[in-house]
Amino acid sequence: MATELETLAAASVSRKRKPEHKTGKKPSKRVKQKASSMAAPKPRKPSRKMRKLFRKRAREYHSDEEEESDEDPSSEEEESDRDLDFVDDDGSGGSERDDEDGREGAQHGITRFVEGCRAFRIAFMKIMKKHVPDDPLGPILSAHKKLVAEKLAEEVSENKTKAEMKKEKQMEADKGHVKPATFLDAREKLLVSVxxxxxxxxxxxxxxxQSSQTGLNPSGSKNAKVMAKQRKQAFFSELQKPTTQFCDSKSMDKNNELGWAPLRNNYMLTSSKLKDWDKMPEAAAVVDHKQVLSESSSDEE
Amino acid sequence: MARFKKKNKTAPARPVKNQPSVDHITGQKIPKSFVFSRGKLPGPLRDLELDLRKLMLPHTALKLKEKKRNKLKDFLNVAGPMGVTHFLMISNPKSIPHLRVARTPQGPTITFEIHEYALAADIARSQARPSCPKELFSNSPLIVLSGFGSGGQHLKLTTIMFQNIFPAIDINTIKLSSCRRIVLLNYNNETKLIDFRHYSIRLQPIGVSRRIRKFVQKHEVPDLRNLQDVSDFVTKAGYGSESEADEESATVSLASDIGRVNRASTKSAVRLQEIGPRMTLRLVKIEEGLCSGAVIFSEFGKEADDAHEEEEEED
Structure with a gap:
């Protein structure tokens, strides 16, 4: 029954890879031999855990093929068979030739896996044994070693120049920008005092x-009188200002800078004051207090 | 394709704060300003521009949107109806930062080179206890110009320009509580550099211990854990040193009460704390027009001036 299933499986495999079938025998034999030879120095029986792992890997390896060949129930039995074979193989050292031939299709996965593992092992060992020259670039697994090195060097230099450019730009943007000290130096102190x-x-x-107005206490009768007088005076002076101007001309009323701007006489001409600033230095000294203040402070310097 | 059409939506009409162009009390015209950049600015200079806008508050456009394609003419066209009288322009030709102060619409224009500058953030970072409450910016700053009297005509023009950039004060009507900031321009005759500083003004009563002042200022229950008696709070002098000995020069007697602690009857000390940007300027050029016209004054020679003009045109 087992053999039947094997043939079935073999047929399914052969159906797929016809060209391989013929040639597949020879390498498989070789592989077997190799495996047996390789098995000699190795511990003969892989541990149970490892076997399980091998089986699992083999299953995975075959999984897509099986899906296509829709022989799921048989494949499971195959596996069990394979497992047995594996044990057999290990035990007897691959003496049964014809059996192996028949089994070839079924054992494909394992042998291949073994081969692949070995190849990888050898390759890896080779690489690890290799004495690596003490390059600053490190080991390069490339045929175009020089090219790679060149490229890397170029990249490094490019990055360097880029960083420099960036720094320069930053410096330019920050030109004149000064972070103030945490303490007040002499100059700052002087400025604060000024x-x-x-x-x-x-x-x-x-x-x-303002004290002339507020210094007087309105509760006192004497002060109240004075304040009233002041108020009266202020009121009259306020009254008289516009009336005198009004007598001169009607538009002079708007000259008082109250009301709609375009109606003023000096609308849009305000800068004329600044135009001949050097001719009338005294005229510029307006009632503006700030100026008085600044001039007086500048005199102190 | 109606759905791709722009809906006929308009932004909700903002209540237009009608800023008066004329002072209520003094009847003088209030100067207003635009602070903007010419050409592309690097990051720190853009921050400086924002700081300057804040300094120029409240009579300035804090959120003035400027685009790359905006020409000077565009700003000028807006300035007329808005009543803007001054332009402050920051440019960065050949990566030397420049500040231009101009009167609209006819000029003159004063060009400064910004030798050094520090942003408001930098200054706040350098201080142990930076404080910059928003109320400071609800009134325009005072301006103090010092050292300008010694120079020639160009300095005189600079003084006039800077005096007119902020609204005038009337001593008889001004409230001292509205004087919260000060801009200082100090001209150094030897180096020919102008130091531009911006301070906040604080008044503190003299002869009152720190504890009591804080108690009155803050509405908090004081910490009495370490005291034996309530009277200790008043009598015991705080260990905190009065760092700045109150000089006689820095004290004022007030005409009216300011706040809760500064009474009219007591003397107060003036304390200044630096806020806002700090600049070291050098007067380079004065032009007659708005960024154009005849050159009234130039720091460099005649040839250098021509070269300078060319670079100005670039931005």
């Missing part, structure tokens, strides 16, 4: 100007 002086001057001036 600014403080200016502020103090202004505040004092303001308090002087």
């Amino acid at each position: 600014a403080t002086k200016g502020v103090v001057k202004l505040f004092n001036a303001v308090s002087k100007a």
Whole structure:
């Protein structure tokens, strides 16, 4: 029964790879021999765990073929058979030739796997044994060693130049940008004192100007009278200002900078004040207090 | 393809804050400014531009959108109806940062080279306790110009320009509580450099211990764990040193109360803390027009001036 199944399986394999069938025998024999020869120095029986692993791998190896050949139930039996064979093979050292021939199709996976594993092992050992020259680039598994080295060197130099360019750009962008020190140096202190002086001057001036109004306590009858007088005066002066201007001309009223801007006489001409700034230095000194402040502070310097 | 058509949606009409172009009390025209860049700026300079905008608050366009294709003329066209009187332009020709201050619409234009600058963020980073509350920027700063009197005509023009860039103060009506910031321009006659600084003004009552001042300022229950008696809180002097000995020069007597701690009857000390950008400028050129016209003053010679003009045209 087992043989029948094997033939079936073999047929299924042969159906697929006809050209391989003929040649496949010889290598398989060779492989067997090799395997037996290889098995000699090795521990004869792989451990149970390993066997299980081999089986599993073999199954995986064959899995797509089996899917195509839709012989799932038989394949399982095949596997069991294969397992037996494996044990046999190990035990008897591959003495039964004809049996092997018949089994060839079924054992394909394992032999191949063994071969592949061995090949890989040899290749890997070879690589590991190789004495690697002490290159800064490290070992290169390429035929075009020089080319690769060149390319890498080029890349490095390119990166270097790029980094330099970037740094340069950054420097250019940051030109003039200074991070201030955490302490106040002499210059900063001087500047702060100058600014403080200016502020103090202004505040004092303001308090002087405003204390004449606020210094008087409105609750006192005497003070109240004075305040009322002041208010009256201020009111009249305010009243008189526009009336005198109004007498001169109607448009002068708008000259008072109140109301719609285009109706003003000096609309869009305000910069004329600055045009001949060098001819009338005194005229520029407007009632603007800031100027008074700045000039006085500049005099101190 | 109706769905691809733009819906006839308009942005919800923002309540237009009608900023008066004329001061209510003094009746003087309020100067307004635009701060923008000419040409492409690197990152730190763009930050400087934003800092300058903040400095120019409240009479400036803080969120002024500028595009690459915006010409000077575009800004000028907008400036007329908006009542903008000053332009501050930052450019970076040949990677030397420049600041141009101009009056609209006819000029003059003053060009400065920015030798060194530090951003507001840098300054805040350098301080142990940086503080920059938003209320500072609700009023325009005071300006102090110092050292400009010694120079020639070009310095005089610079003074006038900077004085007019912020609204004028009337001593009789101004509220001291609205003076919260100060811009200092200090001209150094030897190096011919102008130091541009921006400070916040703080007033502190003199003769009051720190604990009590803090107690009045903050509305917090003080920590009395380490005291034997409540009276210790008042009598015991705090170990915190009065770092800056109150010089007589830095004290003011106020005309009216400012805040909770600075009463009119007591003396107060003026404390300045640096905020905002710091710049070291060099006056390079003054032109008659708005970035054009005859050159009134030039730091360089005649030939150098021509070359300078060419590079100005590039951006």
